[in-house]
Amino acid sequence: LKRWLALWWHHSFLLWSTIDGQTRYTIPEELKQGSVVGNLAKDLGLGLSEIFDRKLRVASEAGKQYFSVDAGKGELIVNERIDRDTLCGQSASCILPLKVVIENPLQLHRIEVDIRDINDNSPTFLTKEQALKIAESTVAGVHFPLERAEDPDVGSNSFKSYTISKDDCFSLKVKELRNGRKVPELVLEKPLDRERKAVHQLLLTALDGGSPVRSGTSQITITVLDVNDNIPVFEKSVYKASIGENSAKGAFMVKLKATDKDDGQNGEVKYTFGEHTPESVLSTFDIDTETGEMFLKGKLDYETAANFEIDITAKDKGIPEMEGHCSVQVEVVDLNDNAPEIVLTSQPSPVREDAPSGTVVALISARDLDSGNNGKVTLQLPRDYHFSLKPSFSNNYALVTSGVLDRESFSGYNIEITATDSGSPPLTTKKTIPVSIIDVNDNSPKFTQSSYDVYLKENGLPGSMLSSVSASDLDFGDNAKISYCILDSKVQGVSVSSYVYMNSDNGSIYSMHSFDYETLKVFQILVQAKDHGSPSLSSNATVHVFILDQNDNAPAVIYPSAALGSLSHQKMPRSSKAGHLVTKVTAVDADSGHNAWISYKLAEATDASLFNVNLYTGEVRTKRAVSEQDDSSQRLLIEIKDDGEPVQSSTVTVAILVEDGLQEPILDLRQKAPEPGKKSGRITLYLILSLASVSMLSLVTFVMLAVKCVRNSRSSGSCCMRLDDLDDYNNPNRNLQIQLNTDGPIKYVEVLGGDMLSQSQSFRSCLSPMSEFSDFTFVKPSSTTDFKEMINVLDASLPDSAWTFESQQVSSEVCTGGPSLGVRDVRCAPIVCRTVQRDLPPPQPQQRNPYNTPSWRRERDALPYT
Template structure:
């Protein structure tokens, strides 16, 4: 397959680098000859990259190169790198050809870099630029004169390039081949014997170029040597110096001047050819052309007064004699100016930042405007196109100053794009614009601002000490230090200072104690935000903290009352029908809302299905009639759970004893009907307590309304009152829930009273 691996020293060097640096993508190099067949083996990529062959397909091995053609690919089953497209080294790279490639695998993603050197083969023959080469050699030439020949070109490189030249046998010329080390091989004809035009006017030789390939390839060129007659007169110009003047940007083909020379010889020896002499210091040959027969000089390229306002051209007049003879003259071409250059605006000095309180006339930058044209074409008028608080003033010559011409406000505009226009006085006038960006720096002219004058914060009761209750955030339109704010508490009350603290840098309000909703429901304080400007500016905000109820109180059993660890006993007759009232469980929860909503359940032992309890009423009743198989004593455990998250519960134990006669049942329990129609002593006490609390509440409410009407301030208060729940069967339960009363005040000294989102009563003066 003509694959050439790295030599042993280079292999050792690669191994050493891998050991020293543990690179996962060490440089691997392969070699393959150009023009090899598709599928040709290049190298074992999996082995060289230390990849598991069994994982190549699952990891999606891909070969990536920077070429449009995919010359190489990898076999996912064997890990072999092979040729995927026909490779033509001469098409890819003119010299040494090394293709950088990348192998990419996934899971995990890795990238390995390597290169493939495309080895040249001798697939191109040497060729000459022209199949024929013409040389004019005077018959008066002396033996030993040399005539350089065009070199042959071979697209191959190295040993496959041109290595030697051969000349067909003849009696007049020999071939001198020079191979100068790193230089290409060249050849010269050497005259060995004097020429005689009358005997042989034309000599044809065959020059053969041979490359160093194996087998070698060759190419030929026919050398035609015309033996010229002796020419003993030179052309003479009409004058040694010609002068011309043209405007710049004259179109190509325009005439500049015509030179003229005469030759006293006849025939070809008297026919003159005009040409330029390249002096290597002038670009006149690129700008002008000369007619070889008439001697007319015309514009060929771009003539620019600003680049070169004058050209000095050397013209040669050469006859066509057997041994051409030539003479020279000088042509001076002056380029006149036209208005073809717009003014160039450059900022030579610019103040990066201007304070927003900068005074009028403060210099912002220095501007230089240059027009390369001359006279009026280079005279410039400058102005500012935008409506900005700046103006431009002339300093001297083509230098200008950009100064402040109006008030600046960084908060309205932190930067200005000043468009400067410069127009020359040419015909037609030309202009250019430049945009200068001026940044405005901040001064402390804005106090911090809170989004709202009052902030409501809601905190769950029993929250851990140190919790962040709220993150204060004030906005300051200023920047940098003027925008850096510190926060502090303005309220110095002991309760506030012992309840909350604020982080002066972040604005985090942190609790210093765990709040209990049953003790305190709301409190208020003020926070001040102060910036770091000089002088500092500040603003305040009122913070209302509302404590949210948590389910932190378990239900309390009110009836039947029992000492801790004791069991209540209830008697029922054996003849009790289904639905017979056994007892009523009464419980209360100190929480509010759903946290105080209670439900009742029986935790009965297995096999007991004689009793049921009302989930919301707590009434314990029989489910069916007694049977002889039922036990005489039924121990029951009633579970009372609230509706909080998580739910809390309490239990009460009741032993239900089945007796034969109703006379054995205690009177206080047997007189309880299916529906309770009268209140017990406990109910009476509860009603008195509820009535007292209600009176106190309404008195407090009336006092609060009076105070608020005097202050004419928008606020609200919330109060809690016991709640009694009446059930459909006439029974009732007590819980310490919260009624929410919202009192709203307006500037017209009116208020609204809303109870738990229900009826809202408006009172106005």
Template sequence: GCAEPRAPPASSAQIRYSIPEELTRGAFVGNIAKDLGTDVAKLAAANLQVLSDSDSQYFSVNVNTGVIMVSERIDREQLCGQNPRCFLHLKLAIENPVEFYRIEVEILDINDNPPEFPSDEVSLRIYELASLGARFPIQPAQDPDVGTNTLQTYHLSANENFNLNVKARTDGGKFPELVLERALDRELRAFHHLVLTAEDGGSPPQSSKIRITIQVLDANDNHPVFDRPSYGARLVENSPLGTLVVKLNATDVDEGPNGDIRYSLSSHNSAALRQIFAIDEQTGEIRVQGNLDFEEATVYEIEVEAKDMGSPTMEEHCSVVVEITDVNDNAPEVILTSFSSSLSEDAPPGTVVAVIHVRDRDSGEQGRVQCHVSPDLPFQLRKDYEHQYSLLTSTRLDREHVAYYNVTISASDLGSPPLSRHTTLPIALADVNDNAPQFEQASYEVLVAENNPVGSVLVTVSAADPDSEQNSRLSYSILRDVPISTYFRIDQDNGTIYTMRALDYEQDKVFQVPVEVKDAGSPALSSTAVVHVFVLDENDNAPTIVYPSVPKGSAFHQTIPVLAEPGYLVTKIVAVDADSGHNYLDVGRAGLTSQAQNYTSCFSPMSDQSDFLFNRGIKTTLLFSPQQAQPNTDWRFSQTQRPGTSGSQNGEEGGAWPNNQFDTEMLQAMILASANEAADGNSTLGGGTGTMGLSARYGPQFTLQHVPDYRQNVYIPGSTATLTNAAGKRDAKNSGSSGGNKKKSGKKEKK
């Protein structure tokens, strides 16, 4: 009961075993682990599976021992009928990596069936004038076993008139015939009783018997005779109904009814054959009346009999061998044995997606199958065995480019014309986090007025990520910098940036806010953008008098000579404003384009305003002038007009005010320090906390237009230059004396 493996070396892909039929359940077939040369523990870890081509699972595998066992009763005759060899085919599927091994199990016949006649008794009626050598067929016994176990011989009981002849057919069948060896004499013996024994070649042999009763009849002593002992024909499968196979011809020398012949298919023919062929009893023409399928049978042998109408009837038999020619009438079949409908987009080229099995029921070239897929797809087919292909990835995949594929596998045979079949496999790509989110802009520019409300919306930055699900779920953040984080915050969900405090142009004019967007993948991917925030100036600073320097809450005291003449220079007033742009002081309502400052005279109610003139010209001076004087075109005065503590100054000597270079340089230094303290603070263009290192492309633009230097408004006494270029310059040129600025009207000016 043990199977004997007939296998190539363990590295081969096919193993063959042979076992007898009718083994009990659990019977040993073979040890696959041993025959494959594989350790049993590895085999168990590889998730071994047995796949059968048939509906019944005749075998099972113990994954712990590698032993293949019989799991269901196997009847060779039921499986393979009269085929001399009977095979069951299995596939072993092993995972990690996927491998297939083909196992062929030959089912050997045992002598479990005796030959059997269709009945226990048969009767024959033979005329006494039957010719010597006449043959009388007996229904043969049937033995479903094959080889030596099937029917081998017949034995006829001893008698004086008949001999036994066994006729062998091309399909291996054996048909017994009684042959008349000695003439019959009904008057001598009217009935003959014989026994026919059928015996097979088993060990020990099995047999069965049939009783033959022969009635000897008188008269019609000639039987029909065919013009040839056998006939042959060739047809293509699927021949149309009514196709002529062959026309038989038999003759009978008797006259009248004894020579009138009728043709028929012998009862020896199977019921299936009778459904395929029909014979005309008058003409002897055999025609097709059913479907001819080469895949069902390649040859048919038809037993035909011709009977006369005598009494008793005499008959003759012949055989017609019909060969069937194959035509390409079966399209290939594609069977999925392994398939994964989801594939990660980062799967490397050569990844196995599916394993398919193809077959074609036709023969020869018409049964050979070729498979292919479209070259436009990133997949290819690899032929593993004669009828097995693997579908592999051929290139790198990108879900963001193509997320779903319908891969059509085309299987075509080599017939003429070829037949084909198409199978479509839906393959979806699973996303991996291989794309970083990207901002719509690499940088953003925002203008915002200073003194903005806390919580004001500056801008909304936006980014996109072509990945899917959590790999495209985005969050925004400001890259942590302590000064920046105290000014701005960002909504991590929608990218909206808000202010966290009021901005002060005089403190910070420009901010660079680095923003990061990050996806929720693992690991997360990110990118950054920069938001440039430019603060716009508002007129939120009042002018400040920087000269003369007077302590807060105190009054400025200036002494003038008693003999001061009209037009005498009392002092000059210098003021600065920390704002910029249109927020340039306006001098004398001269318009916004003026670079001068507007000074207005303010006199105490107790002072006599008629004694002093406040000159609001470009060179602002306070003059002693009890009467109106013409404006002076220059701010140079005679020595007698210079302010000072002494009134003994002469008016003839021309010179600049202050009195000397030392006084002028001291005044310049004092004004410059006050201006720098009020305007620059810690924040200048191109440096400081607020600018965050502003790039060069913003330098020229915003130096002149957005962050102007208000110090241009400051004039240094004794020089025609502004504060920005006053240092180190001094006009030493003496000018002639002037009468100063005078008013003709006695009207008093008020602030």
């Protein structure tokens, strides 16, 4: 125990030095696991916190991980037992190179650990007993080679000397070869006398130079032979041969020759390997016992054994046998038979796609088991790569970026590195290193469409899905994860979020409540797709929602007015003829298109043969002349239906009083008008005032148009336009335009004034062949915002409607009309003026219009409405 403690304290003082920027530690072999080699963190100038943060680790080039780093203290410690004799053999120097890898940023340091030998092995002989046969005639001074001792230790701890037990006839001499090996030889000091002593027993002891000294012994038994007193002698004591490591089996190496002065069988020589030749030599080489020629028997490998030293014995055939000895030194010539190796010192790190050029990806080293030029290795990368190799030291390289990376183009690279040695011919090795690219949020989400058109029926269920938008992102992970939202905007002064809501995960848009076409016809939603990157990116798209009309409104009766009660009282003279206009029922429908087409039908009547209701106009006329037998009180139930699906309807009841003596209804009405107590007189007065106001308005309007026309005619020369000029309707240079249009049975004139690209005024006069009344529309000055695209979309959704652009945008509109509104509805909207027209059957050309008569005009004027 004391001896080991002394040895420990002898080696406990660890030396370190820096040579060419490298750190070297010196330790004895056989240290226990956990023994401290040195403070690596301090020697590298690192703080204790950096050991963990920068992931300091040690990589060994010897294959085994003999050392590790104590992360808490920064000390290099022994990881497992180190046997220098196994690791480095008889090499005078045993240095373990280590690579210290530090990340963030990546750094590589090289340190060396010098393993010092301790005297832990005793000299040993291959055999514990050696037998020699020596003829008694052998003269004094002859040398007999003995088996040499082997000591795995090196330096002063290795073999040092031999001693032999005392014998008068023999002495020991140590022969030192040129390679430094010491071979013991037994020297015959005086002739032997077999009759005096036939066997000599000697003890050969081998001593090393350690402290304490270790030794090994071998028993030598010498048998004294008689007669044959000459030994074979080789021409050379040492033969040299060289052979390539790729030589084929049976290749000739060298020819040995020994001669014996004896005659006959005592002079015949046969050649054999030495008695103690290792098996590795016997399996590799062969010798012809008769000729002494040596041949290659097995396979050579320079990297396993670069040279051999073979003992050859030449024996004669005498009795006893005499033998001579020589040594053959075989040098194996290295060939380039080992391909270079590519070793990853550190695994490749993922690289951000926005990483600057020169970012270190991985640390790589190269090695080749061959020697000389055969072991010199160069590394190369293919051209047009975004990576390059930056040399470090002694076949160490750093793989760095050398260009702009784009994960959307390449999410990863398989970098093929080629290692080539300098042998002839050169050998190459390829290794593929996968490098993944970390995504950076550099792509914003993209919608499949820049705008979406959604057509939604009114009166739908709240919570129903209107539409679904979709966006995609070229990025990856959270950078490609998309959330959808609705940007705040106003619809009729209310936030759009009160109308719809959106699923943020899948982009589905749902209604918050039911929509009413008559209240809201179109609105738009601005949606946004936003990714989850940092910082996040977004893009917008517009969803146009068009409300489609449903037949959800029943026709509303305008006349008879609800203010007069649900029962309309009418009078007619008993002298009325067939076709007499009794009254006219007028109704409108808040819906549009086919849903607003109104028809009238006589549902019930006191006398169905007496009255008829026009299907389209609602005019109630007599089918025949009134007779004296007809009841004076007639009651009609008129049903009003629209053309929607399902059909909506309403009814109105008309009570008709048939009286005698009512020949001049106009005169009667005028006589009753001054009576303030009569309801019909008041209504007539109000209608007359309304007619007067409308007439005055029309007169003023036409006067203004005439004045403007005259002013324009002074510059342009004419106020009237040819039909060919109607093509220039949108020409901003026209200050006044008059256009006669035909829309089925409706005739109307449009008068447009002002610049279409600035504020303008529009006037329309509508004439119906079914009535002598006309509709007149006045549109106030408007702005120049273009809504034609939106109206085209609306028109596509309602093909049965007719759209007229009164101006490019209408801020407000005044619509006036008489009972003919029953066949023509004018819708006034905040944006455009929409004209809904019902198809009417054209009048028969062969029939005379029964309503264009003085009698009809008088009866018309007698009606209590305009």
